[in-house]
Amino acid sequence: MATVVSLEGKRKSPSLEPLLALCTDDMARVDREIVARMRSQVPLIPELANHLVGAGGKRMRPLLTVAAARLCGYSEASDRHIKLATCVEFIHSATLLHDDVVDVSALRRGKPTANTVYGDKASVLVGDFLFTRAFELMVEVGSLDVLGVLSNASSTIAEGEVLQLVSQRDISTPEATYLEIIKAKTAKLFAAAAEVGAMVAGRNGPERVALQSFGMNLGIAFQLVDDALDYSGREAKLGKSVGDDFREGKITLPVILAFLRGGAVDREFWKRTIEKLDQRPGDLEQAYSLIERHGALADTLxxxxxxxxxxxDALGLFPGTPLKAALLEAVDFAIDRAH
Incomplete structure (x- = not known):
């Protein structure tokens, strides 16, 4: 097997723990709200939803919502920020259920995907259920502006998924199109999650713009690292089968860069394995080798x-507080998962 670019670090990795510690009470309320909103008289719905939502995960998106609200001085006794954070988690979970069906994924967060356990039809329908729950929560918050931000995020995510679908196995996909895809399918929800936190705190000026920018750039960085990790050979770290993107013919930045920088023989390899999906024993190792040789993994990171x-930089206008410091460390955490 080819040597893979080492992503191991020698220093203590940044963590989400400081941010989680500062938002412990809010996130406990979010967890309770999630459980309550997954209830249904149809037993399969909470069972399947809990298979994904209850499987753990970092809950970074709802965490961004409550943290952004607190950063902007939110101190109401109401649960509006909790409902918005729950809404964000349900939008994310619904898209994951749908994505796993489209991608025919078998593993998520180290567990069999819902579609593997319950079937494609049930996964799609429960994803629809979570979307409807998300919109119920938006309406309960009672802000048309917030509804606008989150509904726009939902439609943008869907557009991103369709764009990714039509770009799948197209090895000539330019980097600009790839960035458009990850901005839509991943970063848009990060941006909306942070932005509505500012909005619920009544900050509709520079703070709202700053947090939207913070979330967008964090989301792009997060997805870039995810796509790099898929070629790092470290399945335990990623929580899914490494090489899935390769096997599915998914166009990500490491592949785009390796293709552009390779010679005729290299390009024929990518055309065979990605465009034609004609994959043979040893091809994944060859893909690792080409990505390393052309510095594609290092440049993605x-x-x-x-x-x-x-x-x-987007958080520069906020005063120095433990919460701001924890958000900055969350950025380091998103990136240093690759170390």
């Missing part, structure tokens, strides 16, 4: 650091 720096 360098781009992630670039967007991470922009996310950190």
């Amino acid at each position: 360098e781009r992630a650091r670039h967007y991470g720096a922009m996310a950190r």
Whole structure:
């Protein structure tokens, strides 16, 4: 097997723990709201939903909502920020259920995917259920502006998924199109999650713009690292089968860069394995080798650091507090998963 670019670090990795510690009470309320809103008289719905939502995960998106609200001084006794955070988690979970069906994925967060356990039809329908629950929560919050942001995010995510679908196995996909896809399918919800936190706190000026920018750039960095990790050979770290993107013919930045920088023989390899999906024993190892040889993995991570720096800069207008410091460390955490 080819040697893979080492993503191991020698220093203590940044963590989400400081941010989670500062938002412990809010996130406990979010968890309770999630459980309550997954209830249904149809037993399969909470069972399947809990298979995904209850499987753990970092809950970064709802965490961004409650953290952004607190950063903007939210101190109401009401649960509007909790409902919005729950809404964000349900939108995310619904898209995951649908994505796993489209991608024919078998593993998520180290567990069999819902579609593997319950079937495609049930997964799609329960995803629809979670979307409807999300919109119920938006309406209960009672803000048309918030409804506009989150409904726009939902439609943008769907557009991103369709764009990814039509770009699948197209090895000539330019980097600009790839960035458009990840902005839509991943970063848009990060941006909306942070933005509505500012909105529920009544900050509709520079703070709202800053947090939207923070979330967008964090989301781009997060997805870039995910796409790099899929070629890192570290399944335990990623929580899914490494090489899935390759096997599915998914066009991600490491592949785009390796294709553009390779010679005729290399390009024929990518056309066979990605466009024609004619994959043979040893092809994944060859893909690792080409991605390493052309510096594609290292440059993908360098781009992630670039967007991470922009996310950190976006918080510059906020005063120095433990919460701001924890959000900055969350950016480092998103990127340093690759170390």
